[in-house]
Amino acid sequence: MEGITKRFGSVVANNAINLELHEGEILSLLGENGSGKTTLMNMLSGIYYPDEGQIYIHDKPVTIASPKDAFDNGIGMIHQHFKLVDVFTATENIILGLDEDGKMNLKEAGKRIKEISQKYGFEIDPDQKVYNMSVSQKQTVEIVKVLYRGADILILDEPTAVLTPQETDRLFAVMRNMQKDGKSLIIITHKLHEVLEVSDRVAILRKGEYIGDVLTKDADQQSLTDMMVGRAVSLNIDRPMPVDPKPRLEVKGLTVYDELGVKRLNNINFTAYSGEVLGIAGVAGSGQRELLEAISGLYPIAQGSIIYHNPKTEKTEDLAGKDPLEIQKAGISMAFVPEDRLGMGLVGSMGMTGNMMLRSWRKNKGPFLDKKEPERVANEVWKELEVVTPSIDFPVRRMSGGNVQKVLVGREIAQDPAVLMTAYAVRGLDINTSYTIYNLLTAEKMKGVAVIYVGEDLDVLLELCDRLLVLCGGQVSGVVDARTTDKRQVGVLMTRVGGKTNEK
Amino acid sequence: MKNKRTLFHIVKREALPWYQAWMIRGAAILLALVMCSLVTVMVTGLNPLDLYKTMFYGAFGTERKTWVLFQKLAILLGISLAVTPAFKMRFWNIGAEGQVMAGALACATVMITLGNTITSNWLMLLIMLVVSVAAGALWGFLPAFFKAHWNTNETLFTLMMNYIAIQLAAYFIIIWEVPKGSGKIGMINQNTHIGWLPYIGGKQYAIIIILIAILTVLLHIYLKYSKQGYEIAVVGESERTARYAGIKVEWVIIRTMVLSGALCGFIGMLLAGGTDHTLSTDLVGGRGFTAVMVSWLAKFNPIVMILTSFLLVFLQLGAKEVATSFYLNESFSEILTGIILFFIIGCEFFITYKIQFAKSSKEA
The missing domain is CATH 3.40.50.300 (P-loop containing nucleotide triphosphate hydrolases)
Known part of the structure; x- marks a missing residue:
């Protein structure tokens, strides 16, 4: 060429x-x-x-x-x-x-x-x-x-x-x-x-x-x-020890079926603590998407409960059976960065302001939109995360992949969440942007947020997370300490369902 | 190995400044007029300038013609405004024809059945308004309800609802026909003028034009600045994003279609009570479909819709005048309208894309 x-x-x-x-x-x-x-x-x-x-x-x-x-x-x-x-x-x-x-x-x-x-x-x-x-x-x-x-x-x-x-x-x-x-x-x-x-x-x-x-x-x-x-980038992800971990989200016996009646999650149990990054590893399609969507009220739950410990009121609440609006109204602050950024997390034809509004438009009273607050958040995200865009009204669809993700993550963090869930947050992003995201997640963790990180790159999972939950075929095949385990062990867990090796 | 060379390829443009976009549109209209002239000269041998003069005369020639132009503009704009929320939600509502007819039928029903009992015109108009809006809303609600709950195809559903409305109208026209056997209702309440929209300053159509102008502004505000307008835009873009943001998609679909239908019903009342004072099966006359084009051409912007609906009405009236004064077949004026629309719609392509010709480099 x-x-x-x-x-x-x-x-x-x-x-x-x-x-x-x-x-x-x-x-x-x-x-x-x-x-x-x-x-x-x-x-x-x-x-x-x-x-x-x-x-x-x-x-x-x-x-x-x-x-x-x-x-x-x-x-x-x-x-x-x-x-x-x-x-x-x-x-x-x-x-x-x-x-x-x-x-x-x-x-x-x-x-x-x-x-x-x-x-x-x-x-x-x-x-x-x-x-x-x-x-x-x-x-x-x-x-x-x-x-x-x-x-x-x-x-x-x-x-x-x-x-x-x-x-x-x-x-x-x-x-x-x-x-x-x-x-x-x-x-x-x-x-x-x-x-x-x-x-x-x-x-x-x-x-x-x-x-x-x-x-x-x-x-x-x-x-x-x-x-x-073009310049030296440290390959080490900064990983401070969790501070004062307390249970924030307890998932008990969670089972879901898809539209065709296929079991997608089978009796999932785990607890996400405040101030830690819980990594979720697994081959694509092991139930990661279903798990996060079930927690955020977007996927019908057949059995089980999702207990949320509200850090402000010290009360607990079961999220199972609630839709996203009810979860929002109950004062539960959960942020979710979905895998499908433009198809689910953002509105492609709108600019940053319109997208910031996606989380806040309901908040003010009356039938009309408040554009000031979303504009402020948009400007903040634009500056803080160095989003490359000609203006905050430029359609996000026309931004590059990394900038789209910055807009999405920036918005979710701006909500000041108690639980932050991310699905493949760095997929398709360059190294610099990936590190920006890692640092943002770690900063949230240090603020006491329970971060759930679904990832695919084992190196990153092992360096970023505190604990790793490994999914295989819709079941938990193991929970390991990310500081002491190694790739081979996680790799084995990823292909093993309930103690037996998966033939696939 | 064969070595073919692509002569040109198509490249997406960066956003054009608005004045350049309008220059392209202006050029398209000029080109369309030149093309029309050529066709006219070749086919009929007439002087194209005379033709355009006649077209202009057909639209603005007399005071009466001008009022008709603005009345038709208002009605078409009104229907276009009515279908816009649905289309912005990507709900393919091609049932405006039926929704307007349902409103007109309901309105005519009230005028005929209550015309002799109610003597206050204001009360009458109020009842007409409520009933027409309700009928249109029902026509909008049904396809939306089925879409939201069983995911039926809204295009087919709304299309079939058109036939139901028109057949119902045909049925009632036979029942109420005056005189018997004519197949027509004739002017309703011709002597009492009960249920007729009031004249303003002696002008029959003034009230319609004023009402539609208000509606244009209101809808613009609704779509751009209201929470519901925001919901419509999000649902139109991606239902999954809408669910993610806690929007109840089914509810938004139904609510928006009820709004669309209700507005159509309102236009139906303007037609039956304001312009025609009667009911006929071709009362809407395909404007429910033309409105879809007006709305899309304007990219769902109510203010731009004033321009696009003006263009269509102007062409229609002008072409009709040409057909009568030059003793041409009505089809000829449709050809001219077609050519002009082709250029106007086609130029949008050149606003979004540009064509790059391969540089004539040395033969490889």
Whole structure:
């Protein structure tokens, strides 16, 4: 890629980037959020078209104007969000959209899929339906789909974000097999230890500019971080000891079912204390979302109770069966940073003021809105958290991911909560913003807030939290002290339901 | 390897300053007029300038025509205002036609049945108002209730409610027809003028225009500054966000649709009691649908809706005049209206996006 530039409106997402990928190498693409990694890769895979610049493959200039052009040039991308048809089998998904002559030959395709799988060490059942698959199986289907189309340049966009440590190891093994076969791979990731583990070379982007590349064997975490953020950032998360922990939220025997009648949480018991960060670990979809939504009154509770100890009145109250409005009216101050920021936590078309109002618009009397107070909070969040936005009325949808999250977390903290729940608070954020969030959470903890942190990066969970609650298949598989446990132990708990190893 | 080159691609613009956006819109109207002229000359051989003069005459030519223009503008604007809260909530209410008809039917019912017993016009108007608003509200409530509780499709539901209202009106017209066999009701209370909206300064339509002007301001305030308006905006954006913020989504849907329906019912009363003084099945005449376009074109801003509804009414009246004075088929004026609307709606694309042509670099 030579001199690639892409603009979105006034934002330059990529500025004159030169990137080189050698045959048979694994290249890590590293950069803070909004540094333009995904944009760059989307241009390779034909989703965007560069405003300037030229792409060469084997020294020949090519035009990639559509995903089909990309495939014709042997480029395949595995997106962060899988693009599969749930009711189809693996094979059907893989051959979907290929225009081969004659009628579909599922058997033949199945055979070829088996061949590909054996060659690189995938485990895949061609006849399994996608809705029955685990996340890592779905990812496998995506990778095989790309290989089936004869790709020899593979782009993986944050492939490990949804995997357990064990699954990640397996994915890396497969990647190395592909590399041996002469394929070239580009992996986008935020996790530095994975970069060091799997790749041969690291290319770094910062704010849409190409900073440089370095051979992995010459790099370490510190040097990579420096290149990425442009200045040294301490990797240590400050973790003071909890002060005077008292029970704040007691969950007892909590069980919930989803609309289809599937048990999502099974007899959950735990206590969150004031002045501590309780981490919740688990593979994606183990019941984290359901747990937080049940506590905030957004998910119907079948059994169990959620006892809230009000620090102001010293009284206790059961939240089970209350909706968010009733919880609010009962004077229970809980803040919730949901996973789906724009779809649940914020109103995308409104500016910061309108979004601050989401928590406070009911407070003043009369039929009209009070805009002064939300405006004040918006200005405060804007300044304190260094949100990058032209004005407090600029639609949050058009901000970058990190700034959106700052608006959301800023608003929730501004409520002065007694319980602060966050779901994947740093997902997709760059290192700097992530640390801003960690520090905010720790500051809340020191104020005596009971912080519940649902996370996916075990390193962060182990460094940020005081205790870790591990969920697996909707059950608590263990509660451990985050200061003394290690990754391997938590990893084992994440895949074990009720003492038995989960077969998945 | 084939090496095709994309000639141009589409890039999203940063927000344009308002004057530039309006320049684009102005250019679109000019282009539309040029295009209309070309079509006119090619098809009919008429002088396009004469045509535009006639259009203008059709809208503003006489005092009477001007009053009609403003009356029609007020009614269309009124219906557009009525559907706006629902659309802002992303509730696809295409049932304004039926809601207005329900209001008009209720109003006519009161005028006919109580016309001889009640002698105070003010009392009569009050009863008409209450009954019409209630009928419209009911027509709005039903689809919302079913949507909120059983998630029925509101588009189909409101559409079918239109037919019910129109068929009901047709039924009652046969019952009340004067003279028998005519299929028409004729002027209601022609001698007593009971239930007729009062004339202001001898002008029949003044009161309607004043009422709609007040309504425009009120709705603007409601949507922008009230808590309920905020709830509507949040629900329209994302129901999950609304639930998260403790908004009772079902209740907001029902409340907003009742409001929409009630306003439609009110317009129905203005039609039956203020302009037509009778009931016919084409009383609303498709304006329940045109209103949807007015509302969307104005991006749900009540003040901008004055402009968009003016544009549509002007085109309609002007085109009609063209058709009669040049002995052209009515369809020809519809072609012209279509061309103008095409340009006006199409130019919104160029306000949001810009087209970048590939730089003609050396052949690779």
